Amino acid sequence: MIDIMTWRYRVTLLFFLFFFFSILARLFYWQVVRAEELAALGQDQYGRIVKLNPQRGEIITSDGFAIAANKLSYLVFANPKEIKDVNEESAVLSTLLDEDTASISALLSLNRYWVALKSHVDRQTKEKIEPLHIPGVGFEEQTVRFYPEASTAAKLLGFVGKDENGNDKGYFGLEGYYDRQLHGKTGLAVQIHDALGQPILAKMNDTVGEVDGRNLILHVDRTIQFLLDNTLKSGIEEYGAASGMAAVMDPKTGGILAMSSFPTFDPRDYQNYSDSLYRNPFLSDTYEPGSTFKPLIMASALDAGFLTPDTRCTICAGPVAIGGYDIHTWNDQYNANETMTQVIQHSDNTGMVFVGRKLGEDRMLSYIKKFGIGDLTGIDLQGEGTPPTRADNQWYPIDLATATFGQGITVTPIELLTAFSAIANDGKMMEPHVVSAVQTPDGETIPILPKVVSQPVSAQTAKVMTEMMVNAVDNGEAKWAKPKGYRIAGKTGTAQIPIAGHYDANKTIASFIGFAPAENPKFLMLVIIDRPTTSIYGAETAAPVFFKVAKDIMTYYGIPPSE
Amino acid sequence: MKRPVYLLIFVISVIVGLSLAQISVANQIATTGSELADLQKQVSDYKRDNMVLNEQFLEASSLTNISQKADKLGFVEAKSQVYLNTPLPLALKQ
Numbered sequence: 001m002i003d004i005m006t007w008r009y010r011v012t013l014l015f016f017l018f019f020f021f022s023i024l025a026r027l028f029y030w031q032v033v034r035a036e037e038l039a040a041l042g043q044d045q046y047g048r049i050v051k052l053n054p055q056r057g058e059i060i061t062s063d064g065f066a067i068a069a070n071k072l073s074y075l076v077f078a079n080p081k082e083i084k085d086v087n088e089e090s091a092v093l094s095t096l097l098d099e100d101t102a103s104i105s106a107l108l109s110l111n112r113y114w115v116a117l118k119s120h121v122d123r124q125t126k127e128k129i130e131p132l133h134i135p136g137v138g139f140e141e142q143t144v145r146f147y148p149e150a151s152t153a154a155k156l157l158g159f160v161g162k163d164e165n166g167n168d169k170g171y172f173g174l175e176g177y178y179d180r181q182l183h184g185k186t187g188l189a190v191q192i193h194d195a196l197g198q199p200i201l202a203k204m205n206d207t208v209g210e211v212d213g214r215n216l217i218l219h220v221d222r223t224i225q226f227l228l229d230n231t232l233k234s235g236i237e238e239y240g241a242a243s244g245m246a247a248v249m250d251p252k253t254g255g256i257l258a259m260s261s262f263p264t265f266d267p268r269d270y271q272n273y274s275d276s277l278y279r280n281p282f283l284s285d286t287y288e289p290g291s292t293f294k295p296l297i298m299a300s301a302l303d304a305g306f307l308t309p310d311t312r313c314t315i316c317a318g319p320v321a322i323g324g325y326d327i328h329t330w331n332d333q334y335n336a337n338e339t340m341t342q343v344i345q346h347s348d349n350t351g352m353v354f355v356g357r358k359l360g361e362d363r364m365l366s367y368i369k370k371f372g373i374g375d376l377t378g379i380d381l382q383g384e385g386t387p388p389t390r391a392d393n394q395w396y397p398i399d400l401a402t403a404t405f406g407q408g409i410t411v412t413p414i415e416l417l418t419a420f421s422a423i424a425n426d427g428k429m430m431e432p433h434v435v436s437a438v439q440t441p442d443g444e445t446i447p448i449l450p451k452v453v454s455q456p457v458s459a460q461t462a463k464v465m466t467e468m469m470v471n472a473v474d475n476g477e478a479k480w481a482k483p484k485g486y487r488i489a490g491k492t493g494t495a496q497i498p499i500a501g502h503y504d505a506n507k508t509i510a511s512f513i514g515f516a517p518a519e520n521p522k523f524l525m526l527v528i529i530d531r532p533t534t535s536i537y538g539a540e541t542a543a544p545v546f547f548k549v550a551k552d553i554m555t556y557y558g559i560p561p562s563e
Numbered sequence: 564m565k566r567p568v569y570l571l572i573f574v575i576s577v578i579v580g581l582s583l584a585q586i587s588v589a590n591q592i593a594t595t596g597s598e599l600a601d602l603q604k605q606v607s608d609y610k611r612d613n614m615v616l617n618e619q620f621l622e623a624s625s626l627t628n629i630s631q632k633a634d635k636l637g638f639v640e641a642k643s644q645v646y647l648n649t650p651l652p653l654a655l656k657q
Contacts, residue, residue, distance in 0.1 A: 065625075071618040072611060123615065141611070148621035148628075226626045560646035 047192040053167065054184030055143060057213030059157060059174055061222040062257075062436065068157055068175070068267075071146035073120045074139040076129065080115060082136025083108050089134055093117065096128050120144045151266045153225050155280040156259045156434065158382065159267035172278045174216060174434060175267075176382035181438060184213035215439040219255030224248055224523075227552045228258040232527070235545035236262050239510075240533035245282045245413060246545070248553070251421040251515060251524040253450040254430030256379070279383055286387040286410040287528070290495030291330075291347045291538070292513045293406030296419055298344060298355055299465040300367035303457040306358040309341045309468055313354045316343070320350045323398040327353055330494065345472045347492065349405045356404035364400060365392055368409075370456035371419040372429060378453075379414055379432040386412060406495060407503075416513065417526045418453075423466060424489070424515040424524045426459035428452045470518045478512065478543035483551040485561025489521075490514025490546065492538035497531070507531050510538035512546040516554065517562060523553055 030038065043049070059068035076097060083089050090105035097104070097118045107115045119142060126139055145160040145168075158173030167186075170179035187210020228246055236244040245261035261281050265273035301307045317336035319326040329349050335342060343351030356364060368374070374389035387410040390399075402408040411419075414432060422429035431451040438446045457465070469489035473482055478492050493511040496503035510532050515524040525546060532541040622628060 066617075066621055069617065069621055070614070072614050143614075146618060146621070148625040150625075150627050152627060222626060226630070230630075555644055 043190060047190040049188055049190055052187040052189050052210050054186060054210050055212040056145065056160065056168065057182040057184065057215045057439075059182075059216045059218065060439075061218050061220050061225070063222050065148075065222050067147065067149055067153065067218075067220075067222065069146045069148065070143040073122055073142045073144040074126045075119045075142050076117045076121050076126075077138055077140060078108060078115055078117055079113050079136040079138075080108050080110050081113060084135065089137075092132065092134070093129070093137070096125060097121065145267070147267045149222070149226075150268065151264050152229050153220065153259065154264045154267050155261050155278075155282075156220070156225075156256075156381070157267055159270040159278070161270070172382050173280060174218075174381065177380055178216055178435065182213045182216065184441070185209055185211040187211075212441040214441065216435045217437040217439060217445070218434055219250065219253070219257060219436045220259075220434060221257050223556055224553055225258040225260065227556070228260045228549055231545055231549045231552070232260050233262055235527075235529060235541070235548075239529055239535065239541040241529045241541070242531040243281070244527070244529045244545075245285075246525065246527040246549070247282050247413065247417055248523050248525045248549070249417055249421060249432060251424035251430065251521050254418070254421060254432045255436060255450070256432055256434045257523060259434075280381060282413045283379065283381055283384040284412065286385070286412055287509050288409065288495040288498065289406040289411050289416050290493040290509070290511065291406055292416060292491050292493030292511050292526075293409065293411075294344060294347065294352055294404070295423060295465055295469055295491050296368070296371050296373075297352060297359070297364065297404045298340065298468065299423055299457050299461055300364065300371075301355045301359045302340075302464055303367070303461040304359060304363055307340055307355065309339060309464060311340050312337045313340070313343060313348070313351045315354050315357075316348060316350045318350075320353050320401070322353070322401045323396060325398050327401060341468050341471050344468045344491065345476050347405075347472075347476065352404035353401045356400055361395060361400055364403070365395065367456060368403075370454055371422065372453060372456075373409070373411055373415060373419065375415075377414050377418045377432050380434050380448075384412070384414065386415065406493065413526055413528055417524065419456075420513055420515070420524055420526070422454075422456050423462050423469070424521040425462070427455045427457045427462040429454050429456055466518050469514065473514065477537070477539035478547075481539075481544040481547045483547055483554075483561075485563045486516055486551070486554060486559075487518040487562055488514055488516040488547070488550060489518040490543075492543055494536060494538045506536065508536040508538075510536065510541040512538055512542040514546060514550070516550055517559060519562070522557055522559065523550075525549065
């Protein structure tokens with residue numbers, strides 16, 4: 001009897017165990033093996049995963065003003081099935097949305113539950129449509145990039161456009177270079193559907209992974225940028241130039257305080273401008289620097305110990321013949337036995353040939369490289385280029401001679417500005433930077449520290465060269481434009497433009513580079529006026545623009561005249 | 564025989580107690596959920612208002628705008644400045 005009971009008991013137990021494990025196996029199959037597929041199916045019935053674009057970081061000038069921010073805009077949508085009179089509503093909406101009546105009418109006639117009528121509609125337009133209470137018309141909030149200073153610093157900032165998937169993407173300037181930082185991380189959320197499969201806009205579950213973009217804190221000073229923009233623009237108009245560009249740097253940190261170029265574009269409306277205007281010529285255009293290059297060669301020769309400011313030029317009595325060419329001065333006037341200080345003051349080409357000969361080929365090329373000519377500066381902006389420099393064995397005597405006064409050698413404006421930071425900063429050349437810090441959404445500020453790239457010349461050489469440049473401003477061709485009482489170190493440049501193998505005498509790139517106050521420079525500035533027509537000379541075009549901005553900056557900084 | 568009865572009463576009491584507690588907590592959560600939704604809406608509204616105000620502030624304080632308004636009001640650029648280089652003779656010891 002006991003045996004039978006045990007047998008029955010065991011069979012029953014096995015029977016239940018079999019069912020138990022069968023259920024367990026089935027549950028494992030549904031909940032583990034096919035879990036993802038079933039979850040997706042289930043989710044598809046009540047909603048779909050949508051990407052949530054994070055808020056783009058702001059670009060903030062050093063005075064705390066958001067020069068690139070975000071503003072609220074709206075997507076206007078409609079449910080065509082709720083529209084009673086398509087013609088009447090189309091007429092009203094097309095007027096308010098500034099769209100073609102036929103296209104609005106076509107959208108409202110579609111056999112759909114949801115159509116987008118127009119995106120990025122501003123708040124004012126929304127406030128005009130809303131009181132009309134048109135059935136079936138609604139609004140979805142969006143954000144759009146907003147540049148409150150309009151085209152100010154447009155080429156420095158770049159703009160926000162769309163990538164191939166229709167997502168926001170920064171192009172050119174800071175928006176392009178720092179796009180990943182500004183963009184943040186895209187989040188995911190489930191968009192709940194109603195029974196008909198239409199999205200219920202208010203029903204969005206918790207977002208996952210969305211991180212807003214980081215803010216950029218700039219070295220750029222909004223006031224200096226505004227002054228530079230206005231003065232440069234007026235200068236280009238006044239001197240009948242084709243274009244112009246300028247930048248201001250703090251030579252002690254390499255921080256870019258302002259950068260401007262014209263013609264320009266409005267980043268709020270970039271689509272309506274030519275693509276060629278998006279580029280920042282201060283980083284990508286190459287030109288022959290002309291006489292603004294002379295202080296670099298002179299500083300090299302002083303640093304190498306071959307010259308002093310009082311060394312006299314022994315070949316400056318007339319044109320200098322080299323390799324079948326005659327080197328003349330810019331005005332064909334010659335100053336025999338002039339000192340090196342006077343060579344810079346008179347911007348004497350023959351004097352610079354003398355300097356080049358003293359320095360020698362190898363040392364000259366070595367110093368040019370030390371000043372970073374031929375290398376990218378590493379500025380944190382999209383689109384920097386650098387002209388290729390010729391190989392060391394491809395320099396002929398005439399090339400070396402003309403390079404001493406900035407002809408036959410090409411640079412980008414940012415390269416020249418960076419090279420001069422060494423003269424203005426005790427011989428230390430700084431890496432140019434536009435961004436001084438990055439701010440995370442949590443409020444943490446990550447500073448970008450100033451970086452010394454190299455020291456091409458000694459502090460003593462830099463001081464001596466500064467005094468020679470102060471003398472050039474006080475007694476040179478541009479002295480008439482200099483603000484009284486200030487000690488400004490500077491140098492004019494008038495470079496002819498090479499066209500088809502020769503120089504066009506009537507088309508020049510006029511420029512002025514300098515820094516102030518000479519004894520403790522607060523800013524270094526390069527102004528370039530392209531093909532001015534009222535005068536071809538840098539002293540009569542770029543220099544007045546430089547001095548006007550310099551005086552305004554010193555007033556802004558509260559720097560009194562020292563003389 | 565009494566022990567199982569007490570045990571049964573105890574278990575039932577616990578079940579009833581826990582059920583009541585669950586109903587109470589569910590009730591509270593239901594209300595809190597609504598409050599949370601209200602708070603979330605408020606946060607969203609404040610964020611929207613903040614963005615609108617920020618836009619208005621940036622537009623109004625942009626140098627481009629201020630410069631245009633200054634021109635309209637007849638302001639002109641100061642052509643010269645006066646710097647007081649000599650310290651004023653205040654509280655000097657005799």
